[in-house]
Amino acid sequence: MIDLRQLRDDPEAVRASQRARGEDESAVDRVLAADVARRASIAEFERLRAEQKSRGKAVAAAKGEEKQALLAAVKELSEQVKAAQAESDARGAEFDEELRRIPNVVLDGVPPGGEDDYVVVREVGRVPELPEGLDAWRDHLDLGELLGAIDVERGTKVSGSRFYFLTGVGALLELALLNMAVARATAAGFTPMITPTLVKPEVMAGTGFLGAHASEIYHLAEDDLYLTGTSEVALAGYHSDEILDLSNGPKRYAGWSACYRREAGSYGKDTRGIIRVHQFHKVEMFSYCRAEDAAAEHQRLLAFEEEMLAAVEVPYRVIDTAAGDLGSSAARKFDCEAWVPSQGRYRELTSTSNCTTFQARRLSIRERVPAADGSQQTTTRPVATLNGTLATTRWLVAILENHQQADGSVRVPEALRPFLGLDVLTPVA
RNA sequence: GGAGGUGUCGCCUAGUGGCCUAUGGCGCCCGCCUGCUAAGCGGGUUGGGGGCUCAAACCCCCUCGCGGGUUCAAAUCCCGCCACCUCCGCCA
Incomplete structure (x- = not known):
């Protein structure tokens, strides 16, 4: 797969490569959009996961009735984490698929055409x-x-x-x-x-x-x-x-x-x-x-x-x-x-x-x-x-x-x- | 093909649901000490990703063969797969 950093920094170079190959230029923009969606979903998942981990420690330390109360509170969070993770995995897979679709960026000097x-x-x-x-x-x-x-x-x-x-x-x-x-x-x-x-x-x-x-x-x-x-x-x-x-x-x-x-x-x-x-x-x-x-x-x-x-x-x-x-x-x-x-x-x-x-x-x-x-x-x-x-x-x-x-x-x-x-x-x- | 066992960081290893944010040793790197070397002392040492940055520092998430599941919480419990080891069977 191509270098994501290069794609972000200089998408036009990748578009030019796609043109030289006679391939679809819009694939570049689909990757960029998928990357944005992927990163947003990662941030959300990680925020929830960090919260779950810190609350989990409080549960471990608590006893008796207090523990039961904490358990109830954290149960719902667990569901949110699962959902966020599934979302993040899905966005990641979409991004991966789009990125892998793009062939290598041709080097300078390669003749364009078929x-x-x-x-x-x-x-x-x-x-x-x-x-x-x-x-x-x-x-x-x-x-x-x-x-x-x-x-x-x-x-x-x-x-x-x-x-x-x-x-x-x-x-x-x-x-x-x-x-x-x-x-x-x-x-x-x-x-x-x-x-x-x-x-x-x-x-x-x-x-x-x-x-x-x-x-x-x-x-x-x-x-x-x-x-x-x-x-x-x-x-x-x-x-x-x-x-x-x-x-x-x-x-x-x-x-x-x-x-x-x-x-x-x-x-x-x-x-x-x-x-x-x-x-x-x-x-x-x-x-x-x-x-x-x-x-x-x-x-x-x-x-x-x-x-x-x-x-x-x-x-x-x-x-x-x-x-x-x-x-x-x-x-x-x-x-x-x-x-x-x-x-x-x-x-x-x-x-x-x-x-x-x-x-x-x-x-x-x-x-x-x-x-x-x-x-x-x-x-x-x-x-x-x-x-x-x-x-x-x-x-x-x-x-x-x-x-x-x-x-x-x-x-x-x-x-x-x-x-x-x-x-x-x-x-x- | 069948039965059993094993899989934790470069290598070896501790670990039986929450003080695991994974132990200790070897090796390696940096420093201290020391005529030199060795020894000793202190520190560091998986990889990937996200955030903030010009970039770092820093913060966070994932990573205990791989993938699922149970649970508020999994190296740890369950299921499937893979690799390796032992034995049995079969075979060029």
């Missing part, structure tokens, strides 16, 4: 030439079938549309890619993690995934658990309700997990191959850092993503996502999109979001800092959280297609060879 209003930050690498002897690029599924690497038909037979098997070198290639990602992250100081992929509702809600896009998420009704679409969810929950010590720098984790997405509402899109699937694997970076360090950390995560893309030798571009295309938790997002030769366009391979203090505030993740007055007192404040993709199953698409050769074989990028143990993938008979 999905197509992104800004290209840079393009890196040269788009490959069609190998001599080919009339057209083979797409990743053709290649995957030639190489005995991808079996979509049987994936569908076993689990339905958007499921697949990675077979033989396909399975090995994915493991190699993900292992390389974990190795690089570990070398860079990230703590490798294998995370739960089923989480409680409060964790899913805390990361901001249960808002407008709740229909994207698998829910196990029997157990009231959610299947995560990324290890970001579990990694954000990891330190929930904790007070962190960030005096030695950010806490950085690299989560390896299966990821599950319903892909509701994407019927007909990317139906071929493994570009858009219900289940895949991912290595995800996740950082907890101080709020003032978040922008720099965001650039760092982006740099790690770009190094990873360079290591697999695929051309890509970096885009600064428009406000309307940000998730509710993100204040800024950069996507790296790799060139996909068969489609003649760039497709998203990584996404790094700066969630500032939005998730931490919901999940109650704080750090201890000196009080503002410079005394020896300390206080707590929410930290910033950031996430970014280091590798996913989808990367196989870009790797296979960009490194394909005329005979259907695929050159293995240099950096991946130690992890795969092969220089080239060759078609099976």
